[in-house]
Amino acid sequence: MKIGKLTNEELKHHVLDRLSVPRSKVLAGPGVGADCAVLDLDGDACVLSSDPITGTDRDIGVIALNVACNDIAAAGATPVGVMVTLLIPPRATMDELDAIVEDIVKTASALSIDVLGGHTEVTDAVTRTVASVTAIGKRPSKGFKESFTPMDGDSIIMTKSVGLEGAAIIAREYSRAMEKRLTADELNEAREYINSISVVRDGAIGAKNGAYLMHDVTEGGILGAVWELCSNLGKGATVYEDKILITDVVKKICSACRVNPFKLISSGCMLMLARDGEKVVNALQGDGINAAVIGNIKSEGLTLVNKNGSEEIMPPAQDEIYSVRP
Numbered sequence: 001m002k003i004g005k006l007t008n009e010e011l012k013h014h015v016l017d018r019l020s021v022p023r024s025k026v027l028a029g030p031g032v033g034a035d036c037a038v039l040d041l042d043g044d045a046c047v048l049s050s051d052p053i054t055g056t057d058r059d060i061g062v063i064a065l066n067v068a069c070n071d072i073a074a075a076g077a078t079p080v081g082v083m084v085t086l087l088i089p090p091r092a093t094m095d096e097l098d099a100i101v102e103d104i105v106k107t108a109s110a111l112s113i114d115v116l117g118g119h120t121e122v123t124d125a126v127t128r129t130v131a132s133v134t135a136i137g138k139r140p141s142k143g144f145k146e147s148f149t150p151m152d153g154d155s156i157i158m159t160k161s162v163g164l165e166g167a168a169i170i171a172r173e174y175s176r177a178m179e180k181r182l183t184a185d186e187l188n189e190a191r192e193y194i195n196s197i198s199v200v201r202d203g204a205i206g207a208k209n210g211a212y213l214m215h216d217v218t219e220g221g222i223l224g225a226v227w228e229l230c231s232n233l234g235k236g237a238t239v240y241e242d243k244i245l246i247t248d249v250v251k252k253i254c255s256a257c258r259v260n261p262f263k264l265i266s267s268g269c270m271l272m273l274a275r276d277g278e279k280v281v282n283a284l285q286g287d288g289i290n291a292a293v294i295g296n297i298k299s300e301g302l303t304l305v306n307k308n309g310s311e312e313i314m315p316p317a318q319d320e321i322y323s324v325r326p
Contacts, residue, residue: 005219005316007315024040025039025040025041026038026039026040027039027040027045027141028075035049035071035074035075035215035216036048036049036071036072036074036075036077037049038075040141041141043140043141043142044138044139044140044141045077045138045139045140045141046136046137046138047072047075047077047136047137047138047139048134048135048136048137049068049071049072049075049134049135049137050068050132050133050134050135051064051067051068051071051132051133051135052064052130052131052132052133053067053130053131053132053133054130055169055265056169056172056173057128057129057130058169058172058173059103059168059172059194060100060103060129060131061100061101061102061103061104061106061107061131062103062106062107062194062195062197063131063165063194063197063267064084064104064131064132064133065082065084065104065107065108065111065113065133065135066107066111066197066198066267066268067133067197067218067267068082068133068134068135069082069111069113069135069137069198069200070197070198070199070200070203070216070218070267070270071135071216072135072136072137072200073137073199073200073202073203073204073214073216073270074199074203074214074215074216074270075137075139075214076139076203076207076214077137077138077139078137078138078139078204079111079113079135079136079137079200080113080114080136080137080138081113081114081115081116081135081136082108082113082114082115082116082118082133082134082135082136083115083116083117083118083133083134083136084104084115084117084118084119084131084132084133085118085119085120085131085132085133086100086118086119086120086121086129086130086131087121087123087125087126087129087130087131087132088120088121088122088123088126088129089122089123089124089126089127089128089129090122090123090124092122092129096129097120100129100131110198111198111200113135116136150213150233150235150273150297151275151297152296152297152298152299153296153297153298154273154274154275154277154296154297155273155274155275155276155277155278155280155293155295155296155297156226156237156239156271156272156273156277156293156294156295156296156297157206157211157271157272157273157274157277157280157281157284157291157292157293157294158217158222158244158245158269158270158271158272158291158292158294159199159202159206159245159269159270159272159284159289159290159291160196160199160202160245160268160269160270160289160290160291161245161246161247161250161268161269161290162217162221162222162244162245162246162250162261162262162264162266162269163221163246163247163250163253163254163261163264163265163266164193164196164197164250164266164267164268164269165193165194165197165218165265165266165267165268166221166250166259166264166265166266167190167193167247167249167250167253167254167264168190168191168192168193168194168197169265170190170253170257171187171190171191171193171253172191172194175187178190178253178256181252181253181256182249182252182253182256186249186252189247189249190249190250190253193268196268197267197268198268199216199267199268199269199270201287201289202270202284202289202291203270205280205283205284205287205289206270206272206274206280206283206284208283209274209279209280209283209284210274210275210276210279210280211272211273211274211280212273212274212275213229213233213272213273214270214271214272214273215228215229215270215271215272216267216269216270216271217266217267217268217269217270217271218265218266218267219265219316220263220265220316221260221261221262221263221264221265221266221316222244222262222263222266222269222271222294223239223262223263223304223313223314223316224263224315224316225266225271225316226239226271226295226302226313227302227313227314227315227316228316229271229273230297230302231315233297235297235298235299235300236297236298236299236300236301236302236303237295237296237297237298237302237303237313238295238296238298238303238305239294239295239302239303239304239305239313240294240295240304240305241262241304241305241306241307242306242307243292243293243294243295244262244292244294245269245290245291245292245294246261250264262304263316273297277293278293281293
């Protein structure tokens with residue numbers, strides 16, 4: 001098997017098709033592109049999401065908590081706590097463990113959540129530390145299953161920039177190689193992207209201003225997220241490459257690493273659908289979060305319009321962070 005996530009077809013055939021969730025209290029269960037489970041707890045909805053971090057062991061506490069809580073925010077819920085599992089290789093030191101725990105504590109405080117428990121184990125089953133986080137959130141059950149039928153012309157909105165998480169990982173994992181390609185200021189900017197990978201505020205602002213569906217951008221990048229979102233809805237989309245937000249530093253890193261920035265892991269970026277995209281964008285920008293309308297929903301076909309004409313948006317493949325070698 002190839003390293004990385006299963007393809008959507010593999011996931012559906014070998015895993016999801018074999019699962020069933022018969023309880024009436026389950027408002028949302030497992031599915032391709034479905035990041036959260038939702039349980040009705042007598043008027044309140046408990047929203048849960050679980051994510052492992054395997055692409056890096058640097059800043060793993062920061063990344064793990066933010067990625068899991070981003071899924072909660074994309075479901076329109078407020079994160080309240082996390083369960084953290086750490087699998088640590090025998091070569092690791094107590095100082096390294098202390099640093100991971102410190103990052104977890106600081107990130108939990110920044111997100112206003114509690115660390116509720118978990119598991120910590122040293123094992124030779126891993127060659128570097130793996131963190132798996134289950135995040136728990138809440139929202140009212142009422143309205144969760146209200147139908148928002150996407151209409152042709154609805155806006156597709158993105159926040160911040162593509163590639164923030166991927167660029168931060170590259171800048172930190174391959175610092176020496178990047179020093180030859182970036183200025184000191186650019187390298188520092190890329191490293192600091194790690195502090196911009198939360199979309200909890202993005203989700204809260206979007207939900208208050210007309211975003212009826214949200215999806216955080218992770219493996220597969222912005223194009224993978226568009227494909228997942230639209231495939232789940234049974235709709236198409238037109239996305240305009242020149243509208244996609246990307247920083248100069250992300251461009252420079254992706255060029256040096258021969259990586260497509262639109263397919264690079266991109267926690268910190270959120271996709272939203274809305275009838276009035278400009279209203280959502282204005283609200284986000286008014287709160288200091290960069291945002292733009294990058295395309296529109298259509299009845300069928302997934303198309304990326306670029307300077308060369310147009311191309312089909314394909315299903316997300318293996319997370320490109322694994323193939324990065326500057």
